[in-house]
Amino acid sequence: QVQLVESGGGLVQPGGSLRLSCAASGFTFSSFSLSWYRQAPGKERELVAFISSDGRRTIYADSVKGRFTISRDNAKNTVYLQMNSLKPEDTAVYNCLALPSLGEGYWGQGTQVTVSS
Numbered sequence: 001q002v003q004l005v006e007s008g009g010g011l012v013q014p015g016g017s018l019r020l021s022c023a024a025s026g027f028t029f030s031s032f033s034l035s036w037y038r039q040a041p042g043k044e045r046e047l048v049a050f051i052s053s054d055g056r057r058t059i060y061a062d063s064v065k066g067r068f069t070i071s072r073d074n075a076k077n078t079v080y081l082q083m084n085s086l087k088p089e090d091t092a093v094y095n096c097l098a099l100p101s102l103g104e105g106y107w108g109q110g111t112q113v114t115v116s117s
Contacts, residue, residue, distance in 0.1 A: 002026035002106050004096055009111030020081040022096035022108055029077040033099045036081045038092035086115045
């Protein structure tokens, strides 16, 4: 069956770094675009970063540009989110989303990122 499993979250101090991973199985990973979303307590879910199926196109939220980098390894069926210069406002649950060109997408269960001193 389809699975998306995020990992790499945790507690980090402001200015620190984390790398999130989302490992996929059960579908043709290379045919799907991938995104990272986040949701902080009391706030709406927001798009953080997007990468196209071939990895050639990326999009970032203004709040993370220059600090976060999305990448994918189609051989490992994994998408990554490298997060540098983390700020307290980056604290949220981070989810990955796999979207085909047509049809519904698949969500992972989420991983918690907490930025605090």
